[in-house]
Amino acid sequence: MNVYRPRTASSLEMTRFHAHDYISFLKRVQPDNEKFIGKVPSRNFNVGYSAEDCPAFEGLYKFCQLSTGGSISGALQLNTKMADIAINWAGGLHHAKKAEASGFCYVNDIVLAILELLKHHQRVLYVDIDVHHGDGVEEAFFTTDRVMTVSFHKYNGTFFPGTGHMNDIGVDRGKYYSVNVPLHDGIDDASYALIFEPVMEKVVQFYDPQAIVLQCGADSLAGDRLGCFNLSTVGHGKCVAYMKRFNRPLLLLGGGGYTIRNVARCWTNETAVALDAEISDSLPYSDYFEYYSPDYELHVRGSNQTNQNSPEYLEGVKHRVFENLRHLPFCPSVQFHPAPDDSYDVIDEYGIAIDTADPDIRIPKPVKDRIRESLVDILDREEGGALSCNRNRDVAPPICRNGLPVSSVRQAGGSKNVAPHLTHANGQPVAANKDPYAFD
DSSP states (O other): OOOOOOOOOOHHHHTTTSOHHHHHHHHHOOTTTHHHHHTSGGGOOSOSTTOSSOOOOTTHHHHHHHHHHHHHHHHHHHHTTSOSEEEETTOOOTTOBTTBOBTTBSSOHHHHHHHHHTTTOSOEEEEEOSSSOOHHHHHHTTTOSSEEEEEEEEOSSSSTTOOOOTTOOOOGGGTTOEEEEEEOTTOOHHHHHHHHHHHHHHHHHHHOOSEEEEEOOGGGBTTOSSOOOOBOHHHHHHHHHHHHTTOSOEEEEOOOOSSHHHHHHHHHHHHHHHHTOOOOSBOOOOTTGGGGTTTOBSOOOOOSOOOOOOHHHHHHHHHHHHHHHTTSOSSOOOOOOOOOOOSSOTTHHHHHHHHTOOTTSSSOHHHHTTBOOOGGGGSOGGGTOOOOSOHHHHBOOOBOTTSOBEEEEEOSSSOTTSOOEEEETTSOEEOTTSOTTSOO
């Protein structure tokens, strides 16, 4: 597993879905000016003092850039086949609309990541296991057959956001490409698997997606402050394992979760699931160890909450979903057309950074963004952690297109006008005027 620093998304990238005036508003709004900006009716975007769940806070726009940039970068990793599974736990903000914030979500990184995936994949499947309906994503793709949205959520007509009825199936070319699975309070692991696995098997069979995006909202866990489901981390993680078995490019995103210690537990477990790694249920000691009292264990277990989802109800929902899927043509195709340019070139960005490196700067920013965290780096550096002091270990070496890593970057004198010399792992030098990423 490689851990990369998130790339910040530009306003131009965010306006591929969101309205220009809305993104401009997010760039300017601050806690000290929100009332002034919010008084203009045309600029009331449900952010700030008038919004119940989307406050303005210091660094709001930077947060949106990092969350969105992580999801777009993950999509690019999948597009370029640099990864089979990409993860951005800071993403998954599925309620944000084109020109409106909603449910603690300001910029819809999911929609933007899917738009990036659609440049290289004809069909993308979006799956949402948050306790709340993924309304922002469904709304964005309600009229297209290139994205199928499937949401498993609580629905009673009043639970936020109030959408996600089984009859919401899409319109025009998108008819039957929106799948909603409404559930009741207290659903446990066994009942969730009873509805999730057959529905997803049928969806993949009919739709044959070329890429999958899975929003792993942790507010569907037992004991969540806002959720009302009764899933354990094991049951929640089985959804990730089940989607992984289809062997499609998979983008895992975060989402809701309001009992913070359980959110950390959930996504730690699901990172291990993505890696096929076995990790201990006993938590290692850290500065935050006391947050996980009294059991100090990784897994969250279900409670004795009553399951209001009867087998008959789940069978009826499943039957209705299957009936809708039968209206679909198998694997809708897309007319051939030139693929749009990627948001940025994942490979060449690093080559350009090395070719234009300033000898007075130790590590160029695009290279620094490829820093891989060592085990000791996981510790909070302000609380006693430290880097390994081994640059070759902390920084992932750029990979040439001939498959050989660039093993070192060393200065050629002290002049800024002299390009750095590059050396392949086989010891052969790379000419200063040659692209190290080109084929030999």
